[in-house]
Amino acid sequence: xxxxxxxxxxxxxxxxxCSQCSLHELCLSEGLxxxxxxxxxxxxxxxxxxxxxxxxxxxxxxxxxLYAVRTGxxxxxxxxxxxxxxxxxxxMAGEILGMDGIGTETHTCNAVALxxxxxxxxxxxxxxxxxxxxxxxxxxxxxxxSRELVRDQGLMMLLGTMRAEERLAAFLLNMSQxxxxxxxxxxxxxxxxxxxxxxxxxxxxxxxVSRAFSRFQEEGFIAVQQKHIRILDSDGLKKLLNHxxx
Amino acid sequence: xxxxxxxxxxxxxxxxxCSQCSLHELCLSEGLxxxxxxxxxxxxxxxxxxxxxxxxxxxxxxxxxLYAVRTGxxxxxxxxxxxxxxxxxxxMAGEILGMDGIGTETHTCNAVALxxxxxxxxxxxxxxxxxxxxxxxxxxxxxxxSRELVRDQGLMMLLGTMRAEERLAAFLLNMSQxxxxxxxxxxxxxxxxxxxxxxxxxxxxxxxVSRAFSRFQEEGFIAVQQKHIRILDSDGLKKLLNHxxx
DNA sequence: TGGTCGCTTTGATCCATGTCAATACGATAA
DNA sequence: TTATCGTATTGACATGGATCAAAGCGACCA
Numbered sequence: 001x002x003x004x005x006x007x008x009x010x011x012x013x014x015x016x017x018c019s020q021c022s023l024h025e026l027c028l029s030e031g032l033x034x035x036x037x038x039x040x041x042x043x044x045x046x047x048x049x050x051x052x053x054x055x056x057x058x059x060x061x062x063x064x065x066l067y068a069v070r071t072g073x074x075x076x077x078x079x080x081x082x083x084x085x086x087x088x089x090x091x092m093a094g095e096i097l098g099m100d101g102i103g104t105e106t107h108t109c110n111a112v113a114l115x116x117x118x119x120x121x122x123x124x125x126x127x128x129x130x131x132x133x134x135x136x137x138x139x140x141x142x143x144x145x146s147r148e149l150v151r152d153q154g155l156m157m158l159l160g161t162m163r164a165e166e167r168l169a170a171f172l173l174n175m176s177q178x179x180x181x182x183x184x185x186x187x188x189x190x191x192x193x194x195x196x197x198x199x200x201x202x203x204x205x206x207x208x209v210s211r212a213f214s215r216f217q218e219e220g221f222i223a224v225q226q227k228h229i230r231i232l233d234s235d236g237l238k239k240l241l242n243h244x245x246x
Numbered sequence: 247x248x249x250x251x252x253x254x255x256x257x258x259x260x261x262x263x264c265s266q267c268s269l270h271e272l273c274l275s276e277g278l279x280x281x282x283x284x285x286x287x288x289x290x291x292x293x294x295x296x297x298x299x300x301x302x303x304x305x306x307x308x309x310x311x312l313y314a315v316r317t318g319x320x321x322x323x324x325x326x327x328x329x330x331x332x333x334x335x336x337x338m339a340g341e342i343l344g345m346d347g348i349g350t351e352t353h354t355c356n357a358v359a360l361x362x363x364x365x366x367x368x369x370x371x372x373x374x375x376x377x378x379x380x381x382x383x384x385x386x387x388x389x390x391x392s393r394e395l396v397r398d399q400g401l402m403m404l405l406g407t408m409r410a411e412e413r414l415a416a417f418l419l420n421m422s423q424x425x426x427x428x429x430x431x432x433x434x435x436x437x438x439x440x441x442x443x444x445x446x447x448x449x450x451x452x453x454x455v456s457r458a459f460s461r462f463q464e465e466g467f468i469a470v471q472q473k474h475i476r477i478l479d480s481d482g483l484k485k486l487l488n489h490x491x492x
Numbered sequence: 493t494g495g496t497c498g499c500t501t502t503g504a505t506c507c508a509t510g511t512c513a514a515t516a517c518g519a520t521a522a
Numbered sequence: 523t524t525a526t527c528g529t530a531t532t533g534a535c536a537t538g539g540a541t542c543a544a545a546g547c548g549a550c551c552a
Contacts, residue, residue, distance in 0.1 A: 102392035146348035
């Protein structure tokens, strides 16, 4: 067995997931002891790489595992029989995908990589088993699900009560905040999704999204160049949010 | 002691919750053994009665317990600083309230009784503990949360892609289905919420809801009399759903 | 190097739903 | 019975965003 110091790099490390992962606080492993982390590692052994546009899973696929995004960027969407579809979320490093499948043993949405990506595979039966042993893990998992519920509530609010520019402002601020909490610039980032996907997520048409971007640029809130966004006046965007007509 | 056949009524029954509850399949107790049910009963001892318009909890309240609706009818809603609010759901017998609070230890929405109601109080720490012992309970709980996520996805779809009449048709069919699965008539029911609350839930103004009701009545899909609804042609309503313009 | 293709921007017009306002209805209480 | 109040319906009009259409821009590939 190789000699181990604080954060040893060994053969095991290549496989070891959670104990070495930089996404602790976002993921399931927060607050676990070393021993508990080790157990989680054995569970989360497998990784899976996906090319841009590749499906992680599809609606109807049998549910077996959750996925933690390691690198890359995903969207989830639902497709109705009549052809309408809606993007229900965008997921980045540290976020968990697949929880929609627990209730019915079948995934209810599609998860697609928007760029080359990698996920940790978390076989669900094993996660349940381990979370019966490790209280902290159990609670972390419950928190993750609950936060997802709260996120959805926020999106309902957005879809139900906000006008187009408010929605886009909320979207940009949310992206900025999530990039920030991953150590990237709060003010400058690259959107991985198209205007159409943003529109679908926000309940708007792509033209409306494009116009709102242009408007924000005119107002000096942001600089847009295709998918590259620079936020120049985040307070300006925030003001848009609480300051609706009636 | 009164004579009873299959399900005996004893002193214990008054307190016993889950083991005697008619809402098994909707709630957390499905598939539990007698012994496991008994344990769950000790946990779910307390009940709480609410008068119409009374809050079960409010956004900002510390999170301590989940609540299973025994009788009555609730809404959950969120209130933004600027005064806008949105109803995020309506809950009826057998449904679980409060899961929004797990992630932050604080409730993020308000839960209000729309008629005199009663809930089972499920202290969350104890639920987690017991679900470490009882695998089936653990899995049931995960299923409940997951189904809530899927419900939210459906609502996003509704809010993001459907037009007013489709939304109301979907709402009525959903109500009908939920009343049905509780043993009530699929075709005739009493709405507990106002047009404004329906509108808020569906992302519409109350006038639009009212007009859609009137339209459905003209078309012969339903008979409306204030809050009393009779569905005359549920296929007609269903057709509205998949049959959108583009 | 030019051509194609996907994505984005922008303009002109239309329409579903919001807004504002008046009236009606039904329950409750006096 | 009548008064009151919350809720619901209906009408007239306004408007935000959808729709339709035409360029523009970049990336990739042949």
